[in-house]
Amino acid sequence: MSIQTTEAIVLRSTNFAESSKIVTFYSPQFGKIKGIAKGARSAKNKFGSSLEIFSHVVLVFYQKKTDIQLISQCDLKNPFLNIRNDIVKIGYASYFVELINKTTEGAQDSEQIFSLIFNALITLETANVDMEILAHFFEIKLLKMLGCIPVFDRCVNCGVKITNGKFSCRLGGILNNECWGADESASRVSLGTILTIQHLQASDFSNLSRLKLNKLSSKELKLVLESYIKYTLVKNLKSLEFLEKIT
Ligand SMILES: [Zn+2]
Incomplete structure (x- = not known):
């Protein structure tokens, strides 16, 4: 499992379990990335509004051999207001x-x-x-x-x-x-x-x-x-x- 950083666009964002989100991104280096953002719907949501659809973000994730990656950090570059x-x-x-x-x-x-x-x-x-x-x-x-x-x-x-x-x-x-x-x-x-x-x-x-x-x-x-x-x-x-x- 290695840690990766990339810019990306949010393609899709859906609620998962009690407090998480499953988010699909598109990045120049990895193409499509699907990941889980744990706690993204909890009171202490560290992701802010960065996981909204079509946001431009900088994403840090743990690359695993499974379909779903673990999203560690996501910072908003452009919310396209x-x-x-x-x-x-x-x-x-x-x-x-x-x-x-x-x-x-x-x-x-x-x-x-x-x-x-x-x-x-x-x-x-x-x-x-x-x-x-x-x-x-x-x-x-x-x-x-x-x-x-x-x-x-x-x-x-x-x-x-x-x-x-x-x-x-x-x-x-x-x-x-x-x-x-x-x-x-x-x-x-x-x-x-x-x-x-x-x-x-x-x-x-x-x-x-x-x-x-x-x-x-x-x-x-x-x-x-x-x-x-x-x-x-x-x-x-x-x-x-x-x-x-x-x-
Ligand atoms: Zn013809």
Whole structure:
């Protein structure tokens, strides 16, 4: 059993036994860490508010060979107060941490994934960015990091460059007119939306504030990305149901 220190984002926090909490973190070095914080709900709680969902913290834990680590200390670096004071921002932040929690295991590409979730929260906290665009950017970057980004720049069936088409979850990409028959359940996507997705793939956090979505692209992006994430990665996302109620 060795003692480890790392920065991390809190992905999930649930009550356990009489006075403890089970907390899941995401860290650049170890990826996902699940640990028990003993006494976190007692009168002498030494963890303060550091174990709240989506806090940025410095974590000290005893690394064991079991699934659950023992959390020794957790200090708050950034509570993201602007997010906590805005119900819509809470909705988006909850979606980001739930997606990371449900799609990642182990430490593979953990530096990249940590940077994605950390920068998404910082952007939500400080920048004047369209939250819908931020969410789609987050989804596209995460799909890429997880190695399951759909094909958006050519027909997934014949490889020809596309001008418009339909999106197929099953085949993982766009089908052009000639190949629509390859998946009858594919849904129509306009060229504007396809180009927006390609643009988001090539973007980084610093140029998101310049992007705008029209109504059609907003509708189609949501349909394409959400249905694909549900089809390939995770069926039930509680935070998405919550977001739908408040936006
Ligand atoms: Zn084709």
